[in-house]
Amino acid sequence: MRGANAMGARNVAEDGIWHGGDLxxxxxxxxxxxxxxxxxxTGINPIPYPxxxxxxxxxxxxPGADEEAALIAAARAAYRVPVQAGIVAAPGTQILIELLPRLAPAGPVAILGPTYAEHGxxxxxxxxxxxxxxxAAEIGAAATVVVVNPNNPDGRVLRREELARLAAGCAARGGLLVVDEAFADFTPEASLVPGLPxxxxxxxxxxxTYGLAGLRLGFAIGAPGAMARLAAGLGPWPVAGPALHVGARALADPAWLAEAGAARARDAARLDALLxxxxxxxxxxxxxxxxxxxxxxxxxxxxxxxxIYVRRFRDAPERLRFGLPGDEAAWSRLHAALLADAPEAPPPA
Structure with a gap:
């Protein structure tokens, strides 16, 4: 990338993927x-959990086993995990994405896109x-299917019934359906977890959702045997002690989640009007x-x-993704920048 520093250039050149948050x-x-x-x-809550x-x-x-158990119990309740399902905590969902191929049979993989590029x-x-x-109609005979729901970056949501049909098709082919619900906390009705096929x-x-991306915490939910294999791949002490402590407390605070969801919905409507x-x-x-x-x-x-840095897309140059400003000063700067009408050339690629 012409004009990028060494780290930015390396990030794009090595894996061909552009990420948000690269200041x-x-x-x-x-x-x-x-x-x-x-x-x-980024799509990170700008007002974090205290x-x-x-x-x-x-x-x-x-980290202690009792602290990990407290986190898992809080996550089970927050995500409405069925008692017969397993759940694994990890230092962020990215490492789980890297490990998922260990669970799948040989065969083609279909990814419903465009979506978060790290899956592919x-x-x-x-x-x-x-x-x-x-x-979804184009998936064909793929043994493994990956769906981000709600999708990043366009917010597409597949209904539970459609996901259940995809799951049945994958199961019939001896395969796996992966559903990435990274943005489902504010739309729990979209989650497949409570009736996990x-x-x-x-x-x-x-x-x-909790605005604490640096904490590095994520979860996988599925059949106990598959979750045991993921846990083995993660090794001992996968989640740091502070993340166990903060995660357990935040996930057991539904009042904060409800208030944050309502506030971010108002912010999203305000951003729609601004854009x-x-x-x-x-x-x-x-x-x-x-x-x-x-x-x-x-x-x-x-x-x-x-x-003001927004998310651009190499394969969709006509699109930009905007996260939510975190305070009135940020909203004012965004508003002023959007109103500036002097013609400007694009930056170097």
Missing amino acids: ATARALFPEAPQPWIDLS LPALPLSLWTRL HAWRKAGFAVTEVSA AGVVVLRSFGK APHGRVVGGAGLFRLLESPAAAALFARLGRRG
């Missing part, structure tokens, strides 16, 4: 941008033939919105030169 690349693209940066390139005071012992000793990347690295399809693994992300004059809002979930505009590249540059 090093933002600074390299727009070195004169005012500080501080407003990072709207961190409790952490005992020093959480940092000085290995992980299966290809593991030697699977991967096809991205745009509709056979042959399904559901991923849940903690850091996005409407600049293109077409074509989708999104509770923590982000997807804008489509023929002027997307110029808008990306206009915002970047004003210290």
Whole structure:
């Protein structure tokens, strides 16, 4: 990437995937941008769960089995996990995505896209033939199917009935249905977990909804045997003591989740109104919105030169994803940047 620093260039060149949250690349693209940066390139709650005071012992000793059990119990209740299903905690869902190919039989993999690119990347690295399809009807005879629900970046949601049909088809072929519910916390009615069919693994992300992505915490839910294999792949003490403590407390706080969900829904509606004059809002979930505009590249540059970083897409240059501003100062800066109408050229690729 011309103009990117070494780390930003390496991230794109090595795996061909652009991620949000890469402010090093933002600074390299727009070195004169005012500080501080407003990072709207991720789908992370900008108002995090309030961190409790952490005992020093959480940092000085290995995580305990009782603390892990408390986290798992809180996650079971929060995600409404059936008693017959297993659940595994991990240091973020990304490592679980990397391990999932160990659970699947040989055979083609279909990914309902466009979606989070690390899914396809992980299966290809593991030697699977991967096809991205745009509709469930195009899945065909794939043994393994991956669905992000709600989808990132367009917010598409498949109904439980449709997911159950996909699961039945995968099971009949001896395969696996993976449902990534990273953005399902604010739409629990979309979750497949409560009536978990056979042959399904559901991923849940903690850091996005609770605004604590740096904590690195995620979960896999599925058949006990499959979850045991994932746990073996993770090894002992997979989740740090502070993450166990904070995760258990936050997941056992439904009042905070409900209040945050209502507040972020209001923020999303406010963002829709702000973006409407600049293109077409074509989708999104509770923590982000997807804008489509023929002027997307110029808008990306206009915002970047004003210290606001949004998510662009190499394979869809007419689209930009916006996260939610976290305070009134950020909302004001975004509003002012969107109103700036001086023509500007796109940044270097």
